[in-house]
Amino acid sequence: MADAARRAAADPLxxxxxxxxxxxxxxxxxxxxxxxxxxxxxxxxxDSLAFNELKDMLALTDGNxxxxxxxxxxxxxxxxxxxxxxxxxxxxxxxxxxxxxxxxAYLNHMEAIIQAVRDR
Numbered sequence: 844m845a846d847a848a849r850r851a852a853a854d855p856l857x858x859x860x861x862x863x864x865x866x867x868x869x870x871x872x873x874x875x876x877x878x879x880x881x882x883x884x885x886x887x888x889x890d891s892l893a894f895n896e897l898k899d900m901l902a903l904t905d906g907n908x909x910x911x912x913x914x915x916x917x918x919x920x921x922x923x924x925x926x927x928x929x930x931x932x933x934x935x936x937x938x939x940x941x942x943x944x945x946x947x948a949y950l951n952h953m954e955a956i957i958q959a960v961r962d963r
Contacts, residue, residue, distance in 0.1 A: 924937070
């Protein structure tokens with residue numbers, strides 16, 4: 844383990860405080876954003892959610908949800924499926940294995956930060 848990585852593991856607050864050394868772990872900025880964290884969290888506890896369900900659950904506008912969901916989809920964290928029910932379009936979102944892993948890593952990182960703060 845490199846010295847910088849060892850210090851970051853010993854002091855997770857370095858990554859939040861902007862650890863200047865290369866190799867210090869940083870929060871996943873893609874998930875850390877409030878709306879995207881809400882999306883992946885909602886999808887983590889549901890097999891899938893329709894666009895309107897997710898929009899209502901997170902109190903978002905159509906455009907806001909679309910932009911954030913697209914970023915997560917481009918990263919491979921969320922899968923989007925579009926279909927029709929009769930004549931009505933239906934967009935559904937599901938968390939991918941990669942997204943689930945990224946959320947798990949993010950939560951572990953946050954738990955380490957919380958523990959480090961409590962231990963001080």
